[in-house]
Amino acid sequence: MSEMNMAQALNDALAVALEADPRVVLIGEDVGTTGGVFRVTDGLQQRFGDERVIDTPVAESGIVGAAFGMAIAGMRPVAEIQFLGFSYPAYDQVVSHVGRIRNRSNHRFSAPMVIRIPFGGGIGAAEHHSEASEAMYAHTPGIKVVAPATPATAKGLLLAAIEDADPVVFLEPIRVYRAIKEEVPEGHYLTPIGRAEVVREGADATIVAYGAMVRDALKAADALAADSVAVEVVDLRTLSPIDAATVVASAVKTGRVVAVSEGHRTAGIASEIVAIVQEKALYSLLAPVARVTGWDTVVPLKRTEQHHIPSVGRIVAAVRRTLED
């Protein structure tokens, strides 16, 4: 075990995968020489060479489309797109080809590949750099979508994504990259895709969150604990397929649920949580399921970004509303 932040844990996961499997290659803009805009691939080209860690032209569709061809040929490419807001040119490849090849070819061809994309705001970045449009990807058939909240989860999930037989969109919360450190196990281990985790136990209410919002959910739980409200926090970890069983079990246990997502409100991940809970746990509910989300606006720039991203205060207020009913 050693203490790592999420960027280091992801770097460690990529090194483990590159070391273990010659079919793994990293491909993307600036992933080699500079080690990526967030330094997640730092030092890997120096260690594994430029045929394993491939710097490409600036071309998101090309990066994902070429990785798709490599995957069909038998490689295990890990493509990097620098920001979620830059992934839209590649979204056509994902929705039109990557997610469909197994279905279209009736299993003859598959595309076991990972598309790593930093997402979410909170660091005051430029326009297009703070997008939380993960629902677009979760809405796309044929891919899996994961979003870790902590360094240890990030490493295990990334190794699981690389080893998955199907394409995985791997969303990395920008705000968490360097914000926290924790003990990360050495070497190879897997955090299963499709499994949510109860990261804090509580009997009075449940907060379901993912990515950077898990930390804020835990802070909200701390604040509420001061008032003797015991909040359970579920880290979703996988946005598609969602682990409904874990969410529902917690909803049944506490009877009060708040779904938190930085993404836009309409047709978002939080909406999906609300739907799952009301479909499967309605008669256990003591209050309507609440949502705390980003708004249906373009993500504001630095000076007003804090009004968009769910704050600890908004999460606490939502939990209190469920407690009033």
Add this chain to the structure above:
Amino acid sequence: MEPLRILDPSGRLVGEPPVDAAEVRRLFEAMVTARTYDRKSSALQRQGRLATYAPFEGQEAAQIGATAALRRDDWLVATYRDAAAMWMQGYTFEALFLGRMGDERGGSPPAGVGVLPPSITVGAHMIHAVGLAWGERLLGGDRIAMTFFGDGATSEGDFHEAMNFAGVFRIGTVFVCQNNGWAISMSRDRQTASATIAQKADAYGFPGVLVDGNDLLAMLAAARAAVERARAGKGPTLIEALTYRIGPHTTTDDPGRYRDEADVAEWSERDPLLRVRRYLQAAGEWSEDRERAVEEAAAAGIEEAVVRAEGLAPFGPGAAFDRMYARPTGALEEQRRLLLEGEAGQ
């Protein structure tokens, strides 16, 4: 820029043939078979037995000449109009029919055949060929990839990304543009202001070749050179095949609304089959009986493929859930159960 030509429209050699007359006859028979399939498909569509179909009549030399240069295990990434090329590389007529009948099994070539299901979106697939050839190189093999697309696809941004990646990394990709003059109703001069599509390769740092796409031998010669170059690790080639689609864009299209039928008559005189037949006649390698026998054998084989495709029991309602991932997710298992309960009237 004069297109490469080896066989002129009268069937006379004007260049060095890449293969002997016996091999030309074999390829001619493949062209006859492909045309039989194409006409049968249009007929089946009119009978309501196939969904929308994109005919390729007139483009047999471009597709068969180019793919004849491939090794059996090379990759091919093509479009909805490239059934002849796909069949040449090992895709079955049965699978081609199944696809047009709306059955996902049509997307599966026989095991070991490296032909992706036809791309329906325009342009995005060219980069897949680059990735396939790149993957093969990284795996230490020498399989290369050929990709087919129309002149309309060169208007798409992905054309640039594919050509640029292939050029930068010298990926063994053979780009075959069948410039058939039209992207549905829009003519070639609405797709690009450059004099030729072939010349675009120059800007990406690799050769572009303009070829008479109705000349089987010129297509084969150009493709052989491109395939050899790719396999030797020297990088990509763009081949622009000047050809013409005699029929509509698809069976839902009426080309009478946008093109001059005099052009069709003129291009029909340059029919790629007619040209090779004239050559074979002069070489003593052709007889009417033999061509009829090939046509009859093709018709019988294609009819059998239709019977097999139509006779294949459709998937049950829940099968779509199995095809999405290596193993269906819990969410999909639940949705399948919901669908099937609905089927049971619950």
